[in-house]
Amino acid sequence: MLRAVAVMAVLACAGNACAEEEDPELAAALLKCPGAAVFAKAEEARKAEDARRWAGITPSAPQLREQLLEMARVDQDARDGDWSQEMITKMLAVDAANLPRIKRIVADHHGLPGVREVGADGMAAAWLLVQHADTDAAFQQQVLEGLAPKVDSGEVSAREYALLVDRVLVNTGKPQRYGSQLAAISSRWQPKPMEAPEQVDARRAALGLMPLADYLCVAVEMFPAPATDADGKLL
Incomplete structure (x- = not known):
């Protein structure tokens, strides 16, 4: 659906789009990352x-589907930039505007709307918006707790579930489990702190995720890290 969602799908093998012919930059990255390919x-x-x-x-609910797709499009447009302060400010403003809207949608549907309501692309958009609701970790946790039935039905993959698990853990100050959340440290992408890092690839494999080194390879090739110091602060 959206380019960044497609890239995330390959990075996490979350299933939205893993065909590199859909994105020439992704194809070039996969040539440099054979394990990910x-x-x-x-x-x-x-x-x-x-x-x-x-x-x-x-x-x-076709109108809701269109609303979710448009919200996700704006979300992704705000993230298509050079990591300048202006770009980050725009991104945070978009997230702030989207948050009450996605919270209302989730409340009205007692969880994420399903594929039968908004289609697979609409549900992927809703999931993306929850992923980016970082200023409200309690809301992310609430959605996470209600995802099990949709994982069981196949509407949400175990891999997408894992990405939200990591997001919630990081946003509540805890080590992540799968290494999906990255930070630019000294201008290089690195996983944020992880639980038992020596076991991360085993945990990833159990959910069908590629090894962490391959994940990092594609991230580095696709998204140049912003200039940061050793504490992760923008230079």
Whole structure:
């Protein structure tokens, strides 16, 4: 759907889009990250299966679907920049504007709206907006606690669930489990603190995530880190 979501799908193998032909920059990154390329190829079969599973469904809430897609588009446009202070200010303003809207949607639907309501792309957009609701970790935790049925139904992948787990842990000051959340330290992308880092690849493999080194490889190739000092502060 959106370029950054597609890139995240390859990085995390979350299943929204792992076909590198959809993005030439991604294809170039995968040439430099052969381990990630293997995962991307394997993911295409699962992507096709998901598409077949939901192909016959007409969303029952098309207007809500369009609203979610537009909110996600604005979210991603705000993140398509050079990590300047101006870009970060714009990104935070967009997140602040989206937060009460996605909270209201979640409240009205007693959780994330499902594929039958907003389609697979609309649900992916809703999930993305929750991921970026970083100023309200309690809200993210609330959504996370209600995701199990959608994981069981296949509407949310275990991998997407893991990404939100990491987000909630980081936003509540705890070590993450899967290494998905990165920080620019001394102008280099590094995982934020992790629980038992020596076991991270085993935890990732259990959910079908690529090894952390491959994840970092694609992140470095796709998104040049901003200039930062050893404490992660922008220079």
